[in-house]
Amino acid sequence: MKDAPKGGRLAGPEPILGILLLLLLVGLSVASEDFRRPGNYLGMTRFFVEVGLIALPMTLVIITGGIDLSVGSIVALSAVTLGMAWRDAGLSIWAATGLGILVGAVAGLVNGALIVGFRIPPLIVTLATMAAYRGLAVGISHGDSIGGFPSAFKVLGRGFYYLPQGIEIPGQLLYLVVLAIVFRVILARTKTGRQVYAIGLSEPGARYAGAPVDRIKLLLYGASGAMAGLAGAVLSSRVSTATPDLGLLFELDAITACVLGGVSIYGGRGSILGTMLGLLIVGSLKRGLFFLGVEAMDQNIIIGAVLIVAVFAHQVVAPAARNWLAREPHPKEGST
């Protein structure tokens, strides 16, 4: 029996998305002078790295057939925790940052425990905790915004690294790239990654194969919370304040990036590369629209529409097309 060809199941939409992204970048560069400023291409990533950090674990969560709607609220909760731990409890800014991320992780683990322990659909659990965590963030901070962080804290969200030619790279872009590689390795190269796909394709099938389904789910929601916590820290650093209304609608942007990137909302399909391409498309589109004078709320109309079209294309149109292409009759028994 031959080994090759590889792929088949994983032959995804990444090439098409890459072309789409290129066309979009070219189009926006032609249309907007601000967009084609040399510093913009890398600089604009600053505005969507936080969503990108959330989209990484979200990719794995959605591949298992779940969803996490509470991430935006966790961003606020951990940002507020960070701010208060630093301002009121007198922790050093880095200890406070660590605490914020830890709170995010705990919030995520609570989601996971409710989902696994009581077999409540992730949708309901995270919809409820979306309200609960946001309320908690507002409650503990009394709606205050906390600012005046020490300048060292700027490194997280306003820092730069320089390439040899003097090209500026936003610091957080590096973190995102490193973490994307980590998540990509976990998903595509490890036992756990294989089991994540198996859970999404057939949860009973994965259980009967001995996969630790509950443990993996618990960890994924925990990771989702931790990454949302990190995003909260980066965001507070970038905007120099920690307020309980940070991260509003981040869940929408992250889910849109995943779904646009080819992650199946029913589980079992998707890749980190796809999600990152989805993120770049959504992020550049938003930035381009901003330069073209489209208001933030109108941008949201467009992002919402992109989400609907993307889900429809991936869930309904693409499978129909695949079926149409795979019309060839099944190989007969015994004919190798």
Place this chain on the structure above:
Amino acid sequence: MSDSQSSDNQAASAAPALEVRHLSKSFPGVRALSDVSLTVRPGSVHALVGENGAGKSTLVKVVAGIQAPDSGDVEIAGRKMIRFTPTSARSMGVGLVAQEPEHFADLTALENFYVGDWERGPGPILDWSEMEQRARDVLADLDTRVPLDARMADLPLAQRQMIQIGRALLLDARLLILDEPTAALGQAETDALFSLVRRLAGRGVAIIYISHRLDEVFDLADEVTVLRDGEHVATRPSQGLTRDDLVRMMVGTHVPAARREAAAPEADMAGREPVLETRNLCAKGEFEDVSLSVRPGEILGLAGLQGSGRNALAHALGGALRTSSGQVLIDGGARRLRSPRAATDAGVVLAPGDRPGQALVLPMTLRENITLAVLDEVSRGPFPRLDREREVARRYSEELDVRASSLEQVTATLSGGNQQKVSLARRLAAEPRVLVLEEPTQGVDVGARAEIHRLLRELAADGLAIIMVSSDMDEILALSDRVAVMHRGRVAEVLDGDKATKERILELAFGEGVTTEHEGGTAPEPSLLRRLLGRRELILGLVVLIASLALGLTTDTFGTAGNFRDMAVNSSYVLIAALGMTMIILTAGIDISIGSMLALCCMAFGVMAREKVPIPWVVVGTLSAGALLGGINAVGVGLMRLPPIIMTLATLTIFRGAVLRLGGGDWIQLPEEYLFLGRHVILGLPIPVWVAGIAIAAVALVLRYTAFGRSLYALGNNVEASEHLGISLRRHQLLVYTIGGAMVGLAALAYAPRFDVVQTNSGLGLEMLVITAVVVGGTDIFGGRGSVLGTVLGVILLTLISNALNLTQVSDYWEKAFHGVLVLVAVVADHVGRRSGARGGEGT
């Protein structure tokens, strides 16, 4: 009634009630029916017998329109069936009482009579008293009594079956199909059923009776048809037929496959210690007191009927089913097989019979499937190594002679036989000491079947212990060293290979001659917790009452008329939106866009008011705006088939963006004359409160007294069964999201004119408030259960909480957090209630 019946009888004597000609039906890898013909006369009882998998169920499914045949004709009372749908079969007079009746657990017995065939009174309003009367008449006719207002899930199986039969009679069925109706009945109930069947036959109803109990067949049937391997063997009058004749026809005269040579001489075998032994193993509701053992090199066959506990036992050994007591010993030491992983570690590996669902992950490749359970062995650290994976996959797929184009072929594209080989390959790769097989050759063609049998013999010869569950008698006889026959959860007898014959196994499996103490049919009393949780409205009512009293006693302002009126006005729009949400959640849907929708409707109202549109048109316009926005969600969910959460998450942002577009980003000052809609007081109450009251009455009426309302409950309970009864999910989704939108439009009318200006941020967080109220009010988030009263009480409770937080000056920042927690508590309480009551009425 009696007139039409006698004329029916005459017409019936001309044409057979059922005529089946040359029916064939194949499933991938199996020929379920092959050229079967059958005639059933009106007024006769026609028994259908055969072993498991003989094609009985497929035959009746085709006749009942659940499956379409590949070729052949079905005629009902002389009329040819053209469309094979359950609805058309029912309209032609076919009634099916399935083995596991398709029912709607949360609907009442009475409603289960009528789902999909709602009787109407005058106008579109359901006339429940008339419906109840007709149901009672039918039940009296059947000589049975069923509490019509009981929840279906709380009724014992016998009564649920009676309702299925009654339903068929209510629809004037002229051909009634009973699929193993006595499988779960006690003696008294069986007798009652028999006399009923005889009476129905006396009235000219034709009856097809499927049973594994041959005594019943002789007792009841006028004629018997025997099926074997999907083929028609014989149809004989039951008179003059003997049991032996029947068994011989069922078993067939074909020579059984060569009996397997014992892997080792008896003496040697007896000397070996058992590798696996069970001691008094029990799993509640599945099997009890099972003590078996299997030795290395031995194949132990597990025979028995469907539901005899043999499959549950296999799954328990594979770690996939919790046992309640007893022990499993591996090499003499007790092991707890808590999960498939733990069982594998103990050396016991299960190959489930459900290939697409459990045994394999079909969309994965051959390689991935084979290595999925042995990832540790093919990995270095956390990383599976492709070369080692390929080596293992190649070794085992070659050993099993899997035929595929490459190791990277997607498993789903393989034939049934090759899929089964992949499943076995994965199990063997785990190097088990005991292999537990469930239906190893089901849906597998003859060639592959022979190969798998040969392989199993070789494995046993190499010292593997095999436990094999099979419905295929030839397979059991050909492979087993010993055969354990299960009957109603117990091991009836363990036969040595040479003493096992088809006849003996069938006898033990059917339990004939054995009197059982089994008293089927009495549902366990639901637990107190369950009953309390089932009365959510009662609990809520009490909570509301106590909370009100507490607030009234501790604060001065709570008890004032003004405070009550304020609360009523403030919550009216929430209540109206919650009524729409209740309908949506009943279908197991959700709409999180209602907050933005409310803002947009308010903005539409403001723009129209600013332009001085006459008030009636403003009202119509606002409602239409709501219906239009809801319609957008309806198209996404109902037509484009997007998950409701994704669709409404997207429209949540789109609508919110549109609010700014429509209002130009500014607030709109409302002209004075439009404010009376929100402020005018009639009989002491402002208009919004009246609107909410009318909405409550209207939605309660629709849910209780219209076919549409009841269909929502049916869909939420059981989509598949609903579709079988002609209730379309998509059509109801289209309607319910649109209505939900219109209700938000109405909510906007109760909200916007209370203030001087329309703000752009109205309705922020409304979705959470509304979902909390609905879920706390007892509407099941999985659909099918809920009431208007519950939702009203839910809204009242949330209003009280908000009021209390205000009065006691607890910061209302916490309110939102509290809502989220409340939803979780309500859902968890539901879950606990469901689990504690899960066994209620499910007795098999």
